[in-house]
Amino acid sequence: MRVKITKTNLWEVALALKILHFADLHLDTSFARIGFSSTVARFYREQLREALKRILKLAQDEKVDLITCGGDLYEHERYTSDTGKFLQGQFENIERIPVLLVPGNHDPYLPDSLYRRLFWPSNVKIVTNAELMPVWNLGEVTIWAFAHLSPTQREAPLNEFKLSDDEGNIHLLLMHASDMSSVPPGKPVHCPFKPEEIHRAGFQFALLGHYHQGRLSSLQASSVNVQESISAPGYGYPGTPEPLGFDESGHHGVIVLEIGDGKVKAELRPISQFAFVETELDISTATSRDDIKSQLQYWADEARGNYAFARAVLKGQLQPEIELDLTVLREAIGSYFRYFDLQNRTYPAYDFSELAEEKTVRGAFVREMLNRIKLATGEEKETLRSALTLGLQAFEKREILEQV
Structure with a gap:
């Protein structure tokens, strides 16, 4: 035109x-x-x-x-x-x-x-x-x-x-x-x-x-x-x-x-008065939940503010002995921000190959889950990985805590 x-x-x-x-x-x-x-x-x-x-x-x-x-x-x-x-x-x-x-x-x-x-x-x-x-x-x-x-x-x-x-x-x-x-x-x-x-x-x-x-x-x-x-x-x-x-x-x-x-x-x-802040924390070196809490608090001290909406994503290897209770961690960090969200994207530090060699019910469970994970795709694969971790925690008679 x-x-x-x-x-x-x-x-x-x-x-x-x-x-x-x-x-x-x-x-x-x-x-x-x-x-x-x-x-x-x-x-x-x-x-x-x-x-x-x-x-x-x-x-x-x-x-x-x-x-x-x-x-x-x-x-x-x-x-x-x-x-x-x-x-x-x-x-x-x-x-x-x-x-x-x-x-x-x-x-x-x-x-x-x-x-x-x-x-x-x-x-x-x-x-x-x-x-x-x-x-x-x-x-x-x-x-x-x-x-x-x-x-x-x-x-x-x-x-x-x-x-x-x-x-x-x-x-x-x-x-x-x-x-x-x-x-x-x-x-x-x-x-x-x-x-x-x-x-x-x-x-x-x-x-x-x-x-x-x-x-x-x-x-x-x-x-x-x-x-x-x-x-x-x-x-x-x-x-x-x-x-x-x-x-x-x-x-x-x-x-x-x-x-x-x-x-x-x-x-x-x-014009804006508010900000959205997000971080990824690698917790592979943490040996306890208190270690993870300390990492979160160190970050929150730097990013804190009444005008901040914050999200932290936990990544890396999670040691099997750590009971990761997201609710407790959210309550500990939530007061630093107007809004706080905590997400868990860690993966367990289990040696699945070694566990699969066991001549036990646990070994049979690991072998079956690994086969299913190999055949799965997308979200189904992630769901099966979470199920494998939760199953191993159940074998250890540990309390199953929030994972996401």
């Missing part, structure tokens, strides 16, 4: 404009994949609301001319009427600042979405068009955007799209989309694009949503480079305002975009 717009030369335009961009707040998310208790999940969902309040406060303090949201403001499958009232109230509080919202794959513009059901304040505009088109003009700046109309939108938005060479506006792109040059592991692809397509299409900067770790990248660099601020054509993800899991390190906040004297400058600003 080729769009023709006639304006004065881009670099002759003198502007002073400031935009605050955020994305992927995910209000009402369940946190089921993390394993939070209902109490912890409710607490953290409330913190997502507090993050939005901080975003809007920053917008007022910075005296921005526009707030943009790059999608996934809330979770469509879980939203409540209270969420709608909360959003209404928060945006009404900043009625002098225009707000431009783009529906994403988790909050698509469906017939029963909050975007359609809610009576939004007059300063809020919802993007509803499926095709990429201009949705906002601020002086000589034009913002182009499109909405996700379903949770499975896959079309490439910049495929064959190009603005005419003779337009003079500064053109910004606002979308919920996947940068195909750096797809995070396991992240579903929605509305894919390549970084070079942004500049080729005629845009000076792209304000994005979908990826949960914030970054800015210059389109003038020979490769994708993550920066805290740039003063060149580029694109950026602000990241989630608060991290949503143990796989979400890095920046979490907003992008402040300033346009003046024909130049575009972008800067990442932090």
Whole structure:
């Protein structure tokens, strides 16, 4: 698609404009994949609301001319009427600042979405068009955007799209989309694009949503480079305002975009107050449960904090004489953090080959289990390995303690 717009030369335009961009707040998310208790999940969902309040406060303090949201403001499958009232109230509080919202794959513009059901304040505009088109003009700046109309939108938005060479506006792109040059592991692809397509299409900067770790990248660099601020054509993800899991390190906040004297400058600003920390501890040298507890406490002393959600994974060889009680260890370390999870991925230090040679019931059990493990695959193999360990503990008449 080729769009023709006639304006004065881009670099002759003198502007002073400031935009605050955020994305992927995910209000009402369940946190089921993390394993939070209902109490912890409710607490953290409330913190997502507090993050939005901080975003809007920053917008007022910075005296921005526009707030943009790059999608996934809330979770469509879980939203409540209270969420709608909360959003209404928060945006009404900043009625002098225009707000431009783009529906994403988790909050698509469906017939029963909050975007359609809610009576939004007059300063809020919802993007509803499926095709990429201009949705906002601020002086000589034009913002182009499109909405996700379903949770499975896959079309490439910049495929064959190009603005005419003779337009003079500064053109910004606002979308919920996947940068195909750096797809995070396991992240579903929605509305894919390549970084070079942004500049080729005629845009000076792209304000994005979908990826949960914030970054800015210059389109003038020979490769994708993550920066805290740039003063060149580029694109950026602000990241989630608060991290949503143990796989979400890095920046979490907003992008402040300033346009003046024909130049575009972008800067990442932090918003998050919480952090997810995770470690793997090799306990192969431990000779008692107290040794393992000491290792955990040493790590917890370094990582502790009321704003930290922590996970420790025990790995390595576990000596047969150690009774690994995860409940006791969780209780000992839990007070160091807002939330603490402990996982056991150790393997027993038994000599299975030697045990299999025994002319005993235990030897017959080991031989049978080793044969089954050899034939098994995937999760079944891991289950059988755990069963072998538990069985050997039973032969030793030891108490069977929690293993996962």
